[in-house]
Ligand SMILES: O=c1ccn([C@H]2C[C@H](O)[C@@H](COP(=O)(O)OP(=O)(O)OP(=O)(O)O)O2)c(=O)[nH]1
């Protein structure tokens with residue numbers, strides 16, 4: 250039985266995108282690569298497409314964390330601090346569950362992220378629910394789709 254993992258979104262299947270991998274046996278993070286070459290102007294925030302969607306069990310989440318080398322080596326930061334990838338983002342009818350890394354260029358020069366460059370890492374984790382939680386329904390869209 251499959252429990253959790255990654256797939257390439259339809260729009261990037263011809264683009265030779267690699268599935269995220271852990272680089273060593275005990276690493277927690279699956280390194281995601283940029284699916285396109287993107288240039289960020291000084292101070293600019295851009296969504297970097299990964300070409301990847303993630304499926305998981307009920308009660309699980311995928312956290313996207315910055316690589317600790319990004320600020321010093323690339324001049325980039327994951328500007329939303331941690332990305333929370335919900336289980337029902339996978340396969341949503343808006344963007345299929347395509348995961349993006351929201352990066353900011355913190356330098357005063359343009360920064361280029363090359364296609365195939367590792368940009369962010371994903372860690373699967375279980376989460377807990379509060380008493381009397383009545384949440385129901387399934388996400389229908391991508392970023393900013395659940396209202397204000
Ligand atoms: O760094 C991120 C953060 C989020 N997401 C996707 C997965 C997540 O399930 C969805 C919504 O994220 P979040 O709930 O953090 O954003 P929001 O601003 O609350 O938007 P929404 O109203 O769609 O929930 O966007 C990413 O691809 N990358």
Ligand SMILES: [Mg+2]
Nearest residue numbers: 392393394395
């Ligand atoms: Mg939300």
